[in-house]
């Protein structure tokens with residue numbers, strides 16, 4: 001784990017904390033960009049992320065040379081970091097929906113979007129974007145997500161939570177002795193359940209079967225209906 005100081009840049013509104021974090025030149029390892037709301041929050045697969053004032057929207061900048069795990073484990077590590085920081089605040093029962101969503105009582109309460117920047121063919125910056133639905137306030141989810149999303153009911157200090165998440169990220173991703181995949185499995189949702197997964201690495205093919213867990217690369221292991229085991233490196237459940 002590094003001893004770097006977590007510096008927080010806090011804004012009332014940004015289009016996207018990830019966009020801002022990717023563009024700033026003046027940053028150090030663990031610089032954390034926080035916005036009270038976003039006007040163009042980015043989600044996975046080019047989707048948007050609903051970002052009203054009652055959430056936490058943050059992007060942690062990591063210097064690649066300080067990362068100790070394979071870069072492909074940054075997103076699973078981030079899921080563990082958010083889960084742990086929320087548990088430290090007394091929020092229990094969070095599960096991870098492979099690969100980058102956090103669920104509470106089966107509903108999505110947090111999404112994670114990892115992006116990187118390359119300079120001269122080398123990754124120069126990793127940005128871990130985290131959006132958490134904190135408390136309902138006056139906001140209703142849009143129609144298309146209202147049955148699948150929920151608020152965690154957090155009314156504490158947002159900036160303190162953001163700092164704690166950045167510290168947990170540093171602990172999971174930048175220390176020699178963290179075993180991300182083992183811990184990831186212990187919080188993984190849907191183990192033993194039948195589901196359908198969209199396999200992005202195989203032309204978005206729909207794969208149906210039983211979730212067995214995540215392997216040592218945090219790829220999803222599925223037992224398909226014909227009895228075979230299939231590993232999915234990139235995709236989405238449901």
Ligand code: BTN
Pocket residue numbers: 015016017018019038040041042043044045047049056057058059101110111112113129130131132
């Ligand atoms: C997803 O669920 O598809 C990922 C959502 C990631 C949203 C967060 S909010 C903070 C950061 N800034 C963004 O524009 N996106 C991420």
